[in-house]
Amino acid sequence: MKSTGSTLLGLDIGTTHCKAALFSERGDLLKLAKTKTEVYTDRGWAYFDPERLWTSVVRLIREITEQGGDCTDTTGHPADMRAIAAIGIASMAETGLLVDPNSGRARSPFLPWYSRCAVTQAERIAAESDLAERFAAHGLHPSFKHGLAKLLWLQENDPGALSGSMWLSASDYVAYRLTGRMATDYTLAARTYAFRLDRRDWDRDWVRHFGLEPSLFPEAIPSGSAVGSIHPDAATALGLPAGLPVTIAGHDHVAATLAVGVVNPGQVMDSMGTAETLVGVLPERALTAQDRMSGLAFGIHPAKGRYFWMGGLSASGGAVEWFRSVLSEPALDYERILERLAGFDPAAGPTGILFFPYLTGSGAPRPDGRARAAFVGLTADHGQGDLLRAVLEGTAYELEWIRRTGEQATGAAIRDLIVTGGGTHNPAWLQIKASVSGCPLRQPERPEAALLGAALLAGVACGLYADVDQAAAAAASAGEVRSVQPQPQAHSRYRQLFEEGYVPLQEPLRALYRGVLSGE
Structure with a gap:
């Protein structure tokens, strides 16, 4: 050039x-x-x-x-x-x-x-x-x-x-x-x-x-x-x-994806906005039954000869917006949210609360427009700060589910994530995401x-x-790249909650939504 x-x-x-x-x-x-x-x-x-x-x-x-x-x-x-x-x-x-x-x-x-x-x-x-x-x-x-x-x-x-x-x-x-x-x-x-x-x-x-x-x-x-x-x-x-x-x-x-250099197979971007989306790149090819079973969506990437795969959560930053406006009186502004998260200990691990962030339905790997959000595991000892962290953890669990699905569908290991979007301004959220996934997060200086x-x-x-x-x-060619590393001890506890709680509870909760709560 x-x-x-x-x-x-x-x-x-x-x-x-x-x-x-x-x-x-x-x-x-x-x-x-x-x-x-x-x-x-x-x-x-x-x-x-x-x-x-x-x-x-x-x-x-x-x-x-x-x-x-x-x-x-x-x-x-x-x-x-x-x-x-x-x-x-x-x-x-x-x-x-x-x-x-x-x-x-x-x-x-x-x-x-x-x-x-x-x-x-x-x-x-x-x-x-x-x-x-x-x-x-x-x-x-x-x-x-x-x-x-x-x-x-x-x-x-x-x-x-x-x-x-x-x-x-x-x-x-x-x-x-x-x-x-x-x-x-x-x-x-x-x-x-x-x-x-x-x-x-x-x-x-x-x-x-x-x-x-x-x-x-x-x-x-x-x-x-x-x-x-x-x-x-x-x-x-x-x-x-x-x-x-x-x-x-x-x-x-x-x-x-172009702005953060995700243009080649194996690279994955996590875009953290009102909706949150994982976007990966793969060679252009016929789509398979395994691709369909992943629940991911596929499309034509702007780079020649490449497709993209995509899985996302409709209400990620939207869940934070919902929390601050509905579960707070008066509504929390974002400065106060960051203040409440400022004392977060990266090694502390999970709250123990499972938040299922389906305020507007769910996408991959279980697309369901009628899925609903839920908190599971609340006690009288939990306060507003715990619920806030649980919301962030729930979105991280959902993205971890998508990340693992992307690995299975493409046959390529995802060893780190390139993060971008408004959610990257929340350091506690980034740390939670890194510890849930066990993957380092890389944040290019591209606001x-x-x-x-x-x-x-x-x-x-x-x-x-x-x-x-x-x-x-x-x-x-220009700009620095920041990195957020997972905390090993916290990752172990998050992984257990994800594998033994978040994923197994999907079906009974969805069955409840399809049945009693929908009037069927």
Whole structure:
């Protein structure tokens, strides 16, 4: 890669925050702007307002561009903030809306990935599927999160909205507002349960089976491809040059793998956000029965010739958010949470409380949209601090279950984890995770991995980097890596609770949820 002095603009449309950031071509963060993602509720269902979300994106980009002038990156190299070479957009994966492709008008709100409105539709999809055949084609297990389930929910609740409309993710929608072109990338298309990985195309017969038209879905293009150029009106409104290349960087967790160098088989990233996800890389190949039995999801990685595998917990940071707002009066702020964890002894081991963190259902290795959360093992001696630590331990147990499943599915040992995301600001949580898994955690000095990944893919699209591997190498060449080591004695006790408590109790608790508590 030859240095050009160019900068790259990354956008991340997230569940909790929308962000914009400017990076040097070496991956150094030059400027960051963020705002809270506004959530609304209608008849009990959460949604994001498309126009207000777009207004937030405009405000963030203006906050970056209105500063103007030159600045210096973290190593003292000059960077011209006006020399933006391209824009990359990452977003929460399954969140989507319907748009009229002729007028550009939104015909539905954004339905969030975590909304459980489509649980019944996901169960219908599963009942009408040859699950082995569908997994081999799509790399997924039926879930209320997926675009197809949400479209069937809309079909039942607002059938007129689907006629002549197109389903766009959050990244797709922002890219459309910037360029006027509707498209999606492979990583987002693969989260619809309507996209064939083996053909890199929409599964048209499968879509028609449900009375839907394949034209509901936009053209799918590889991650790191330019979807188009920013059109003059948008450029003027945003203070950007007309004709600037725009790329859909896709699934935020997958984009983040580039920023932390997880692009080769055997490497695994733990992204700790509102949802927590383990993402690994494997050579592109036909998916097997063993892959399906793992409960993991698979998709096309931006790096050529590679797939990714993924397993996650919908409510990880979300469980902490739930704890601080529901189990505290007044609600704990994050500074007070860290204060309460400050005296945590790394060698002390587990609380003895098992928290099953299924506030929004469970994913791999036991996908179940109806799974519920639970505390087991409480005594009168336990206080608020114990419950807080138990929440952190429960999310760590769940990720350990996914880690072991990933090892079995890929046949590759996972000896360490590269961690990123907002949860890394909680040192007690990192120590618990290391001790539960017995694996060292490595934390690259990349505070905004999804944003940087989006910027790197924009750099690939505009030719700043030859390919994804070169882009990831450029980002990996700078910055320190911190390490958190497991405590052997604590690991032994955590392992016993995990193997003799957390895993064996899964089935009886789930059976209870399926039976008495669900009214069956």
